[in-house]
Amino acid sequence: MILLRDLGLSLHGRAVLNGVSLEIGRGEILGLAGESGSGKSMTALAIMGLLPEGAELRGHLRLNGLDLLSLSDRQMCAIRGRDLGMIFQEPMTALNPVQRIGDQVAETLIVHGEATRAEARRAAARLLHRVGLPPERFPPTRYPHELSGGQRQRVCIAMAIALRPQLLIADEPTTALDVTTQARILDLLKGLVAETGMGLLLITHDLAVISGLADRLAVMRRGEIVEEGPAAAVLAARKHPYTRALVAASAHRPATPPPLPGPPLLEVREARRSYPAAHSGLFRRLPPHRAVDGVSFGIARGESLGLVGESGCGKSTLARAVLGLDPLQGGEIRLDGDVVRAGAAMPARLRRKMNAVFQDPYGSFNPRHRVARLIAEPFHLDGRPSDAADRIDAALEAVGLDPKDRDRFIHEFSGGQRQRIAIARALIARPDLIVLDEAVSALDVRVRAQILDLLADLRARFGLSYLFISHDLSVVRSSTERVLVMQAGRIVEEGATEKVLHNPAHAYTKALLSAAPKLKEPD
Amino acid sequence: MLRYALTRLLSLSLSLIAASIAIFAAIEVIPGDPAAYMLGLNAAPETVAALRDELGLSGSVWARYLDWASGLATGDFGISYTYRVPVADLVAQRLAVSLPLAAYALALSTAIALPVGLWAAARRGRAADLGIMAATQLGIAVPNFWFAMLLVLVFAVKLRWVSAGGFPGWEAGLGPGIKALTLPAVALALPQAAILARVMRSALIETLGQDYIRSARAKGLSRAQALRRHAFRNALIPVLTILGLQFSFLLAGAIIIENVFFLPGLGRLIFQAITQRDLIVVESVVMLLVFAVILVTFLVDLAYAAVDPRLRRR
Numbered sequence: 001m002i003l004l005r006d007l008g009l010s011l012h013g014r015a016v017l018n019g020v021s022l023e024i025g026r027g028e029i030l031g032l033a034g035e036s037g038s039g040k041s042m043t044a045l046a047i048m049g050l051l052p053e054g055a056e057l058r059g060h061l062r063l064n065g066l067d068l069l070s071l072s073d074r075q076m077c078a079i080r081g082r083d084l085g086m087i088f089q090e091p092m093t094a095l096n097p098v099q100r101i102g103d104q105v106a107e108t109l110i111v112h113g114e115a116t117r118a119e120a121r122r123a124a125a126r127l128l129h130r131v132g133l134p135p136e137r138f139p140p141t142r143y144p145h146e147l148s149g150g151q152r153q154r155v156c157i158a159m160a161i162a163l164r165p166q167l168l169i170a171d172e173p174t175t176a177l178d179v180t181t182q183a184r185i186l187d188l189l190k191g192l193v194a195e196t197g198m199g200l201l202l203i204t205h206d207l208a209v210i211s212g213l214a215d216r217l218a219v220m221r222r223g224e225i226v227e228e229g230p231a232a233a234v235l236a237a238r239k240h241p242y243t244r245a246l247v248a249a250s251a252h253r254p255a256t257p258p259p260l261p262g263p264p265l266l267e268v269r270e271a272r273r274s275y276p277a278a279h280s281g282l283f284r285r286l287p288p289h290r291a292v293d294g295v296s297f298g299i300a301r302g303e304s305l306g307l308v309g310e311s312g313c314g315k316s317t318l319a320r321a322v323l324g325l326d327p328l329q330g331g332e333i334r335l336d337g338d339v340v341r342a343g344a345a346m347p348a349r350l351r352r353k354m355n356a357v358f359q360d361p362y363g364s365f366n367p368r369h370r371v372a373r374l375i376a377e378p379f380h381l382d383g384r385p386s387d388a389a390d391r392i393d394a395a396l397e398a399v400g401l402d403p404k405d406r407d408r409f410i411h412e413f414s415g416g417q418r419q420r421i422a423i424a425r426a427l428i429a430r431p432d433l434i435v436l437d438e439a440v441s442a443l444d445v446r447v448r449a450q451i452l453d454l455l456a457d458l459r460a461r462f463g464l465s466y467l468f469i470s471h472d473l474s475v476v477r478s479s480t481e482r483v484l485v486m487q488a489g490r491i492v493e494e495g496a497t498e499k500v501l502h503n504p505a506h507a508y509t510k511a512l513l514s515a516a517p518k519l520k521e522p523d
Numbered sequence: 524m525l526r527y528a529l530t531r532l533l534s535l536s537l538s539l540i541a542a543s544i545a546i547f548a549a550i551e552v553i554p555g556d557p558a559a560y561m562l563g564l565n566a567a568p569e570t571v572a573a574l575r576d577e578l579g580l581s582g583s584v585w586a587r588y589l590d591w592a593s594g595l596a597t598g599d600f601g602i603s604y605t606y607r608v609p610v611a612d613l614v615a616q617r618l619a620v621s622l623p624l625a626a627y628a629l630a631l632s633t634a635i636a637l638p639v640g641l642w643a644a645a646r647r648g649r650a651a652d653l654g655i656m657a658a659t660q661l662g663i664a665v666p667n668f669w670f671a672m673l674l675v676l677v678f679a680v681k682l683r684w685v686s687a688g689g690f691p692g693w694e695a696g697l698g699p700g701i702k703a704l705t706l707p708a709v710a711l712a713l714p715q716a717a718i719l720a721r722v723m724r725s726a727l728i729e730t731l732g733q734d735y736i737r738s739a740r741a742k743g744l745s746r747a748q749a750l751r752r753h754a755f756r757n758a759l760i761p762v763l764t765i766l767g768l769q770f771s772f773l774l775a776g777a778i779i780i781e782n783v784f785f786l787p788g789l790g791r792l793i794f795q796a797i798t799q800r801d802l803i804v805v806e807s808v809v810m811l812l813v814f815a816v817i818l819v820t821f822l823v824d825l826a827y828a829a830v831d832p833r834l835r836r837r
Contacts, residue, residue: 050740074745081743088741093734096753098831107752108742143832159742 001026001199002047002167005060009039009046009223012054016042017223020059024167024199029190031214031231032203033246035444036415039223040203044169047201048086049076063166081108085160085198089172091153095144101155102128102140108162127158131188149311150181154188161192167199168192174209178310178471183515186213205444207250208474208517211235219243235519245446250519252449253478254456257302263337264298265432265465266322270331271295273317291317293489294331299433304459304466306480306497308473308512314489315469319435322467323356336432348381355426359438361418365410371396371421372406378429395424398461399454416447420454427458435467440475452479473516477501485509524828524835531824535817542813543595547588550802556580557604560800578604578803591806600807605799610807613792618811620690621781621789624704624711625773631712632719633766639716640723640762645750647728655720662717671710671783678706688785707784711777715769722765726758733757759830767823771816775808 002024009017017039024030034040045051047061049068061068063083068076080086088094095104105127106120115123125140131154144152153173160168170189174182190213193200202214210217210231217231219242227240238244272295274288291314299305309315320326322333327342334340338350355378358364365374372392379388393403399420410418419439426434436455440448456479458464468480476483476497483500485493485508493506504510558574559566575581579590579601594601600610643655679687685706691699730736731754739749778790789808796804828834 048741050737077743077745079743080741084741086741088734088738090734094738096735096739096757097833098756099753107739107744111743111748145833156738159738 001064002201003060003062004043004047005062007043007046007057007059007061009042009051009058010056011042011052015223016055017046020220020223020225022218022225022228024201026166026199027193027197028216029193029200029202029214031210031217032201032220033205033207033210033217034220035205035246035446038220040205040220041171042223043220044086044171044201044203047167047169048080048084049073050080078112081160081165082112082163083166084169085163085165085167086169086171087153087156087160087173089175091149091156091176094156095152097144100141100143101133101138101147102142105140105155105158105162108159112163114163123162124158127162128155131155131158131161132184133158148181150177150185153177153181153185157185157188157192161196161198164196165198167201169201169203171203172205173202175204175206179473179512179517180310180515182209182517186517189213206517207235207246207445208519211519212517219246247519249445249449250474252445252452254449254453256304256456256479256481257460259303259481260301260463262301265301265303265336266299266467267334268298268318268322268331269296269333271318271321271328271333272330273321273326273328290489292321292328295486295489295491296331297484297491297494299465299467301432301465302459302463303482304468304480306476306483307467307469307486308471308476308483309486310512311471313486315486316437318486319356319437319467319469323354323435324351352378352381352429353431354433354435355429355431356435356437357419357422357426357439359441361415361422361442362410364422365418367410370407370409374410375421375425375428377425381429391428395428396421398427398458399424400450414447416443416451419443419447419451423451423454423458427462430462431464433465433467435469437469438471439468441470441472448475455479473501473512485512527828527835528825531821535821538817539814542817543592543810544588546806546809546813547591550806551584553802557800557802561604595807595810601803603796603801603804605796605801605804610804613804614789614808614811617787617789617792619693620704620786621774621777623700624708624777624786624788625770627701627704627708628711628715628773628777629766629770631708632716632769635712635716636719637723637762639720640727641750641755643720643724644727644731644754645747652724656724659717659721662713663721665714667710667714668779668783670713671707671780674706674710675783688783690786703784704786707777707780707786710780710783711773715773719762719765719769723758723762726761727754730754730758756830760827763823763826763830767819770819771812774815775812 004020004022007017007020008015020043022030032040032043042051046057049071051057057069063079071079095101102121102124105124109115109120109123110117121140125135128138128140129135133151133154138147138151144155147155173189174185177185186209189200192198202210204210214231216229217234218225218228219234219240220226221242226242227234234243235247238247271292272290273292274290276288295318297305307315307318317326321328322340324340324342324346332339335350335353340346340350375395376384376388376392379385385391392406396403396405401417401420401424410421413421440451443451452475455466459466468476470476480497482495483497484491485500485506487508493500493504493509500509501513504513556571558571558578558580562571562574579587591601598611600614602608603610603613606613639655643652646652675687678684685702690703693700727750731750736749736753739753744752775790775793777788778794781788781791793805793808796808
């Protein structure tokens, strides 16, 4: 149905794709895997005719024999949305915030002249129902901000399949979602393919996602397809070294040092925090939302403690309280014996003992400052030491960067390097505890493996403790000794990571584990 | 939404009270006694004291503040020291010129700026966009009074389409009134339109980079459709902010243009009142302007919520 033959692409003269040949038939799911920057997304945008300016495309691109490259943008507009649908990685921003979800779905029908406004509205309601947003709970009059990430991705899917396209392109459709939501969205996509007979191009860096879903798998590196074939066969044989490297990296386990003896470094007792709910009337409020509801745990020196749960379960609220960024409404947090209290009352000496690394390293750096100034930021707490320059160099070296990088700006680094810089910043004040809030979730498998190694190495060298927050169970499995499972503000299960993840006691943990996509080991 | 409006209204009232205290206090500490000023250098101290009593300038500060504030609330602004007529009448006369002029100028500037901004954003980086950007740069740089004089030279002196200045009053009818305000409104509107068009363009261009524009294009919308249907409304927030600021400025900041066209507007009134130490007029007009600014801010806040559903629940 869709055929790519020797497709080449250059952006402002730089080669991005080289001799890409792919084919997707009706009802077929093709997985396209590779690291970021390998050209996966550019392949998708090339098919859609939505390449950025300065793009030059060569080769053949045919939809049922129709040469797409010969069409004008106007002609492509008639095909996009009707024959080709696409959904993107970031559902939080993929919808127009000021338009009702029903109208956004209806627009696909209206733009193509397939329905009157009223018909399109009714069709939109049916489509939303089909993708799992029943009108009684999610009326089409909702706005995007009233929905969660997974629900928004469903709206995007409804928009993309409204006219039953022949091909749906899903570019990392579940990368920003947690495991249980991911499993539901993948199920939905699979069901839609079976139901409508459309082809699906599933782009992801997560081989486990492809292994459970795709009929065929293509592995891409530096703009070229290095291996292609039936998904199960490719994953079992792993002929190409790059495929082997990708598989190895996604199952990578860093060596973990044992915790140090002594009293716990961090003690959290009966922590509670709730947020005031929205107003339901002029003066009436709904009962407050309990984000963290009586949580207790401890972290030993040198220990890495995992914290898993769906988005919205209170993980990040708990992390903010531990870091002394938000006050608790009940209970107590002690770090090294001292009470952690949010606000100006918290002494700098105590703040210095912990630091954090977040998911999006780019957003947490001032783009106008140089690296040396960025990573020296924690020195504001208790004064710039006399050996600050040496410590900046040492921190850069500790995270595997060159001290010469100190004079560069953050946009000059890749995602993995930025995360290394974020870790350097967390390290520089010599903290005891580092909170890693989805710190490797945005990284490719191979970069992720390197960062996990780095974190394990730093923990051994400096006797650090980690609170390792992630929705990715494989990361928690490889990098923590103990794990807490959090659901709706409460810890529902706690124990040694191996034991909890192999032999879960709580129903919720079991649900999380069964939702997580797995890569089978070849026999 | 109702809750949002009520909280805005409450903060509006508090701002008004704070502003009235600040204005009163500022006038209190300004040197210069209106009574002494009115009676001249050779007046006897007793005469000055008598006049001070008559003008309501004696008594404790708090009593005078409450007197003034309660007068304001009931529409009694006091009697002008120099003109010897109620300030309310004086202000009403001037407002009958300034308010329509400001609204006229704002309507013109919006009508010019929004399409121009849209057009430039749709042709970003091309000749049309560069031309528009150069023109708006010029529009901002050229002083509006110079532009006003140019308009007078062309349309009043050379073409004789309109008179060079003055205002016939609304009694003469709507047509002549609007005709008299047209050149001043154009002179006021063009620099504002230049600013607004640039804001519109840059807000649109930023919005065009958003993910949901890409989603819209994937649905089959053309570039122009995505711009109109998805980018425009999202780009309105900064435009509304600038519009609110411009209206407040136009109401009182038109003084130079009022002078060029001999218009009896608020700007000239306040300028004359200051030079003549007619403090009660100054106080009242400044208070009125504060009220107008706060009211416009309130309306802009409501407009934000109308544009962006995310703001309605706060």
